[in-house]
Amino acid sequence: MTDSPSFLEVRNLKKHFPPRKIILQNNTAPVRAVDGISFTLKEGETLGLVGESGCGKSTAARTLLRLEIPTSGSVHFKGKNLASLSETELRNQRKEMQMIFQDPFSSINPRRKISDVLREPFVIHGFKENISEAVVKLLDQVGLSSDYVNRYSHEMSGGQLQRVGIARAIALNPTLVVADEPVSALDVSIQAQIINLMMDLREKLGIAFLFISHDMSIVEYFCDRVAVMYLGKIVEIASSEEIYKRPAHPYTEALINAVPGIESGQQKQKLKVRGDIPDPSSPPQGCSFHTRCPLKEKQCEEMEPNLKEVASGHYVACLLKEG
Amino acid sequence: MSQIELDVRNLKVFFSTPQGNFLAVNGINFQLHRGETLALVGESGCGKTVSALSILRLLPEPPAKITSGEIIFAGRNLLSLNAKQMREIRGKEIAMIFQDPMTSLNPVLTVGQQVIETLLRHKSLNKKEALKISAQLLGKVELPSPEEKLKQFPHQLSGGMRQRVMIAMALACEPKILIADEPTTALDVLIQAQILELLENLKNETGMSMLLITHDLGVVTEIAERVMVMYAGEGLETGSTKDLLDSPHHPYTKGLISSRPHLGSTREKGQRLTEISGSVPSPHQRPTGCAFHPRCDWSTEQCKTQKPLLQTPNQNRQFSCHLQPGSI
Ligand SMILES: Nc1ncnc2c1ncn2[C@@H]1O[C@H](COP(=O)(O)OP(=O)(O)OP(=O)(O)O)[C@@H](O)[C@H]1O
Ligand SMILES: Nc1ncnc2c1ncn2[C@@H]1O[C@H](COP(=O)(O)OP(=O)(O)OP(=O)(O)O)[C@@H](O)[C@H]1O
Ligand SMILES: [Mg+2]
Numbered sequence: 001m002t003d004s005p006s007f008l009e010v011r012n013l014k015k016h017f018p019p020r021k022i023i024l025q026n027n028t029a030p031v032r033a034v035d036g037i038s039f040t041l042k043e044g045e046t047l048g049l050v051g052e053s054g055c056g057k058s059t060a061a062r063t064l065l066r067l068e069i070p071t072s073g074s075v076h077f078k079g080k081n082l083a084s085l086s087e088t089e090l091r092n093q094r095k096e097m098q099m100i101f102q103d104p105f106s107s108i109n110p111r112r113k114i115s116d117v118l119r120e121p122f123v124i125h126g127f128k129e130n131i132s133e134a135v136v137k138l139l140d141q142v143g144l145s146s147d148y149v150n151r152y153s154h155e156m157s158g159g160q161l162q163r164v165g166i167a168r169a170i171a172l173n174p175t176l177v178v179a180d181e182p183v184s185a186l187d188v189s190i191q192a193q194i195i196n197l198m199m200d201l202r203e204k205l206g207i208a209f210l211f212i213s214h215d216m217s218i219v220e221y222f223c224d225r226v227a228v229m230y231l232g233k234i235v236e237i238a239s240s241e242e243i244y245k246r247p248a249h250p251y252t253e254a255l256i257n258a259v260p261g262i263e264s265g266q267q268k269q270k271l272k273v274r275g276d277i278p279d280p281s282s283p284p285q286g287c288s289f290h291t292r293c294p295l296k297e298k299q300c301e302e303m304e305p306n307l308k309e310v311a312s313g314h315y316v317a318c319l320l321k322e323g
Numbered sequence: 324m325s326q327i328e329l330d331v332r333n334l335k336v337f338f339s340t341p342q343g344n345f346l347a348v349n350g351i352n353f354q355l356h357r358g359e360t361l362a363l364v365g366e367s368g369c370g371k372t373v374s375a376l377s378i379l380r381l382l383p384e385p386p387a388k389i390t391s392g393e394i395i396f397a398g399r400n401l402l403s404l405n406a407k408q409m410r411e412i413r414g415k416e417i418a419m420i421f422q423d424p425m426t427s428l429n430p431v432l433t434v435g436q437q438v439i440e441t442l443l444r445h446k447s448l449n450k451k452e453a454l455k456i457s458a459q460l461l462g463k464v465e466l467p468s469p470e471e472k473l474k475q476f477p478h479q480l481s482g483g484m485r486q487r488v489m490i491a492m493a494l495a496c497e498p499k500i501l502i503a504d505e506p507t508t509a510l511d512v513l514i515q516a517q518i519l520e521l522l523e524n525l526k527n528e529t530g531m532s533m534l535l536i537t538h539d540l541g542v543v544t545e546i547a548e549r550v551m552v553m554y555a556g557e558g559l560e561t562g563s564t565k566d567l568l569d570s571p572h573h574p575y576t577k578g579l580i581s582s583r584p585h586l587g588s589t590r591e592k593g594q595r596l597t598e599i600s601g602s603v604p605s606p607h608q609r610p611t612g613c614a615f616h617p618r619c620d621w622s623t624e625q626c627k628t629q630k631p632l633l634q635t636p637n638q639n640r641q642f643s644c645h646l647q648p649g650s651i
């Protein structure tokens with residue numbers, strides 16, 4: 001870490017939800033959706049956040065954008081602690097921090113025309129002039145013709161609508177975009193279009209991305225660095241080249257091995273993980289992965305590992321890697 | 324080649340809905356051989372599920388209507404059987420795992436009640452025997468503590484466990500054919516890998532044939548011997564998995580393969596993915612000629628007006644395109 005304030009700095013961020021009420025079960029422990037994550041992001045950099053369903057990726061994203069109030073921990077954006085900002089200051093800051101959602105059909109109001117959807121960010125932030133021109137320019141930037149202004153969401157395909165979602169996110173020239181599974185609801189042939197579009201915009205506008213996905217191949221392709229989450233914690237973080245060539249955490253290795261596919265054939269036998277993810281309201285003692293880890297040792301049941309640097313910029317939380 | 328277990332010939336399925344009439348499946352042909360896994364791949368809405376439901380005659384009629392074709396199984400055309408004859412085949416000879424495991428399990432019945440009901444429908448067993456076999460079945464799909472799981476309700480199980488229950492129920496009567504409709508799409512990669520391995524093992528153990536529906540070419544390479552690529556209700560290309568992925572003859576197949584980044588392929592900074600332009604056609608507006616022509620880089624005048632005939636460059640490969648094999 002350098003001395004100058006980071007672009008984005010997340011420190012020991014936690015978000016716990018009140019206990020879930022499940023029929024036939026007496027649950028009193030909170031759901032530790034995000035349980036102490038720390039990372040930094042440089043200007044224009046793309047960090048991938050991967051992990052299985054329920055590991056806390058979306059909650060992490062929402063909490064760091066302060067759409068949820070953190071249980072504890074801090075988020076500094078360009079040196080400013082988001083918790084210390086007033087409502088107005090926060091709203092101003094939000095211009096720079098935008099989000100793209102997984103399902104464009106549920107994140108875009110079906111009763112409003114596309115032009116209204118795209119006018120909204122300008123109106124909310126008090127812009128008055130040239131909004132229509134801005135909307136047409138936005139559509140052009142995401143590869144849609146201006147004919148689309150009068151359409152409604154149900155008159156568009158998933159891919160076209162996700163372009164609208166991206167246009168809405170870049171409307172106010174953000175410097176940080178959090179994209180939560182932006183292509184997983186799309187058809188295979190459309191995913192490449194959207195990834196290409198985001199790569200073009202990233203290059204042209206210098207946007208930093210937090211890119212949430214469970215698709216290891218797309219993350220490797222799109223991201224500079226990758227953080228792997230398990231039960232609310234980051235268990236490994238490194239450059240995407242490093243993490244795919246030399247995964248240090250057994251969980252990361254298992255995730256990479258499990259990708260069904262054309263190229264991954266030869267390393268298939270290596271690490272296989274059995275069983276399901278434990279309940280985040282009662283995570284296992286010690287290393288939270290020990291219940292599924294094929295390399296587990298006695299100490300893993302007792303001691304909790306912390307992130308340690310194993311190579312330059314490559315951090316892993318695994319007792320077996322602490323020589 | 325081994326014996327043909329299921330032969331689907333020129334199947335057409337027509338829908339008439341308030342939004343309009345359309346062909347969801349437009350003359351597909353495929354054969355499922357004994358003991359093999361054949362994958363149907365294609366994007367959303369291309370007719371995979373409708374094709375599968377046609378085999379079991381589970382389509383809602385209306386709005387659906389099978390307007391042409393034959394589906395030959397064990398010397399009989401399934402499309403000409405009556406309801407009673409079909410009930411005897413369904414679940415017993417041909418079983419299906421449905422796309423959405425949550426809606427296909429009954430939320431108010433325990434897992435045990437549902438597995439037992441499936442068994443009793445086709446086999447004469449007493450309650451006690453059925454219970455014992457049910458526990459064995461859950462063990463076979465590698466559910467931990469099967470006796471306990473029998474007493475639980477679907478919502479108490481994880482997605483992966485529910486999918487295992489679905490597989491156990493499908494296998495209850497040792498079917499000759501298992502149709503698995505996107506059996507792993509809703510699951511995480513680690514659980515997906517487990518389920519695929521399980522299906523593969525069960526298939527090898529029982530010698531059944533499997534029709535696997537997916538949109539993921541990765542899954543296809545993992546467990547299918549052969550594959551049929553579907554687009555807009557048609558089969559565009561069929562062949563052995565390796566052969567077809569190594570040298571696709573249809574531009575759409577090639578596009579699907581190359582638009583995905585592959586794990587470990589060293590990316591050059593800023594290099595874009597190969598994309599297929601445009602979007603999937605709605606069934607109400609099927610393009611003329613070749614359905615893929617508006618999105619095809621090789622499209623010519625002929626493609627706009629004339630539907631390509633099926634070419635058979637060799638015994639194991641079929642594709643439907645005006646181009647010569649090897650020209651893309
Ligand atoms: N508002 C909430 N109230 C209670 N629990 C919640 C809430 N939001 C999320 N959770 C729980 O927190 C955990 C993390 O959820 P989250 O949605 O962040 O996971 P995720 O990694 O984004 O998963 P997915 O890949 O399925 O989107 C889960 O156990 C989830 O059930
Ligand atoms: N009950 C129905 N009523 C009206 N149209 C239907 C019905 N079932 C399917 N269709 C239409 O038939 C076409 C083929 O649907 P099908 O479910 O077979 O697609 P699919 O290939 O399985 O797609 P997915 O990958 O999304 O599951 C689609 O256009 C769909 O909207
Ligand atoms: Mg999420």
Ligand SMILES: [Mg+2]
Binds near residue numbers: 371372373504
């Ligand atoms: Mg389907």
